[in-house]
Amino acid sequence: xxxxxxxxxxxxxKNPFGVPEGYFDDFCKRMETMTTPKRxxxxxxxxxxxxxxxxxxxxxITGAFxxxxxxxxxxxxxQHSRTVATSEYNDVINKILIEDTNDDMIxxxxxxxxx
Amino acid sequence: xxxxxxxxDRLTLELKDEKLRSRAFSKIxxxxxxxxxxxxxxxxxxxxxxxxxxxNTFLKAWQAIDxxxxxxQIHTWIYKIASNETLTFLAQQRLRNTSSSLEMEELLxxxxxxxxxxxGDELERRLQEAILTLPEKQRLVFxxxxxxxxxxxxxxxxxxxxxxxxxxxxxxxxxxxEAVFKxxx
Numbered sequence: 155x156x157x158x159x160x161x162x163x164x165x166x167x168k169n170p171f172g173v174p175e176g177y178f179d180d181f182c183k184r185m186e187t188m189t190t191p192k193r194x195x196x197x198x199x200x201x202x203x204x205x206x207x208x209x210x211x212x213x214x215i216t217g218a219f220x221x222x223x224x225x226x227x228x229x230x231x232x233q234h235s236r237t238v239a240t241s242e243y244n245d246v247i248n249k250i251l252i253e254d255t256n257d258d259m260i261x262x263x264x265x266x267x268x269x
Numbered sequence: 270x271x272x273x274x275x276x277x278d279r280l281t282l283e284l285k286d287e288k289l290r291s292r293a294f295s296k297i298x299x300x301x302x303x304x305x306x307x308x309x310x311x312x313x314x315x316x317x318x319x320x321x322x323x324x325n326t327f328l329k330a331w332q333a334i335d336x337x338x339x340x341x342q343i344h345t346w347i348y349k350i351a352s353n354e355t356l357t358f359l360a361q362q363r364l365r366n367t368s369s370s371l372e373m374e375e376l377l378x379x380x381x382x383x384x385x386x387x388x389g390d391e392l393e394r395r396l397q398e399a400i401l402t403l404p405e406k407q408r409l410v411f412x413x414x415x416x417x418x419x420x421x422x423x424x425x426x427x428x429x430x431x432x433x434x435x436x437x438x439x440x441x442x443x444x445x446x447e448a449v450f451k452x453x454x
Contacts, residue, residue, distance in 0.1 A: 158392055158395075158396070158450055160396060162415060162443045162446070162447075166418060167415040167416040168389075168393070169307055169311075169416060170387060170388055170389025170390075170393040170394070170396075170397065171307070171310055171311070171314075171316075171384075171386060171387060171388065171389075172386040172387070172388040173306070173316060173386055174316070174386070177320075178302055178303055178306070181298075181302055181306075181320070181323065181324075182295070182298055182299050182302060184324070185295065185298045185302075185324070185327050185328075186295045186298070188328065188331075189291055189294055189295065189298075189327075189328075189331045190291050190295070191291060
């Protein structure tokens with residue numbers, strides 16, 4: 155039998171374990187960091203709103219730029235269409251005038267102008 | 270357990286005040302981290318595991334502080350969380366690494382042998398090995414009574430058990446440990 159002097163009735167056993175030096179102090183500091191509510195500055199509090207505002211501003215500027223481009227291209231297209239339509243109209247009128255005008259009509263016109 | 274109960278009661282009241290809560294909890298951690306650490310350490314034996322479990326215990330207590338109604342004293346409540354955390358950890362470790370209680374005992378014995386922070390002599394090491402032969406809940410009861418001298422009434426709250434059952438459990442634990450020493454011829 156292995157002899158021992160443990161007094162199990164008294165219940166005052168010696169703790170045979172140890173810890174690294176300064177362990178409990180470090181543990182308390184670690185826990186304090188984990189359980190202390192972080193103070194949030196006004197600048198940090200409005201940070202999400204600043205991001206949202208920046209996104210909205212970029213969207214508005216991009217939208218305005220795209221809209222502007224679209225309007226310009228529409229204007230150019232209209233102008234171009236008008237120019238094409240006018241020249242086509244003139245061609246048709248000229249064609250009609252030339253085709254419907256004979257030499258007698260020209261002579262009559264000149265005589266009338268001279269008079 | 271050498272705890273200033275009056276100071277703990279005062280801090281428990283401060284926990285109800287949101288402005289004082291965080292500071293009061295830090296003070297409670299300061300007062301209870303040592304006894305709760307030893308309570309866990311004697312069960313898991315390894316310092317690293319005990320450190321993780323101690324942190325989990327206090328974090329869980331902090332997160333559930335609103336649910337602490339003061340039916341029991343704050344240190345009993347935290348001991349209870351620590352005991353549950355420890356028993357859950359040991360059960361998970363058994364599931365992960367071993368298939369029998371004998372293998373689990375061997376795993377914990379290896380933790381003990383490899384522990385560079387074990388300050389005890391050969392006889393104390395032998396006592397730890399004998400304690401490891403006990404079922405986990407009985408080990409918990411033995412450690413609380415033999416090392417921490419926790420009154421049976423408090424142990425009853427921590428373990429959700431009757432005083433009579435705990436006295437019987439401690440008595441059986443001592444018998445088993447004596448038997449281990451008797452077999453060491």
